[in-house]
Amino acid sequence: MRKFLKFSIIGGFAALILIQIIPYGRNHENRAVKAEPLWDSPETRVIAKKACFNCHSNETIWPFYSNIAPASWLVYHDVAEAREKLNFSEWQNGKGAAENPQLIKSMVISGEMPPFQYTMVHPEARLTSEERTKFVEGIIKTFNQK
Numbered sequence: 001m002r003k004f005l006k007f008s009i010i011g012g013f014a015a016l017i018l019i020q021i022i023p024y025g026r027n028h029e030n031r032a033v034k035a036e037p038l039w040d041s042p043e044t045r046v047i048a049k050k051a052c053f054n055c056h057s058n059e060t061i062w063p064f065y066s067n068i069a070p071a072s073w074l075v076y077h078d079v080a081e082a083r084e085k086l087n088f089s090e091w092q093n094g095k096g097a098a099e100n101p102q103l104i105k106s107m108v109i110s111g112e113m114p115p116f117q118y119t120m121v122h123p124e125a126r127l128t129s130e131e132r133t134k135f136v137e138g139i140i141k142t143f144n145q146k
């Protein structure tokens with residue numbers, strides 16, 4: 001039994017080292033910021049920056065664990081998918097949620113965004129209910145003035 005435990009631990013470490021070879025998730029490119037929305041106010045941008053930009057912009061701050069598999073796979077996948085759906089740095093693309101303030105509203109008011117597993121490790125991105133309301137009002141104004 002002891003031997004088995006020892007082999008499992010060694011095997012586990014060996015696997016952890018081996019998976020570092022897989023290149024997926026290592027591309028931490030931040031493309032240039034092309035165009036941001038015409039923000040209705042600086043406050044709306046401040047909230048977006050602190051709660052959304054790490055995933056939904058080209059200004060991602062990649063944490064150290066984003067270099068270590070398997071965390072790197074999860075972080076990379078989240079950012080790639082998030083940028084695909086809504087990218088505050090490539091606004092003129094106007095694709096996906098960027099065309100739809102109601103979708104942003106429902107994700108933020110329901111508390112789905114920013115995701116819970118993210119705010120657990122990034123408490124600075126947590127939004128109070130007043131911040132959520134203010135942000136949604138600001139986003140709707142931002143869309144209306146484009």
Ligand code: HEC
Binds near residue numbers: 108115
């Ligand atoms: C940890 C990264 C992360 C953060 C931070 C984050 N999101 Fe997301 N967001 C995602 C991912 C991944 C998806 C795509 C998967 C999904 O829909 O759940 C997504 C999807 C969305 C969508 C599209 C939903 C759909 O059904 O198409 C909207 C709108 C959105 N996020 C808004 C926001 C807003 C606004 C903020 C900031 C208040 C925010 N998100 C913060 C990762 C993030």
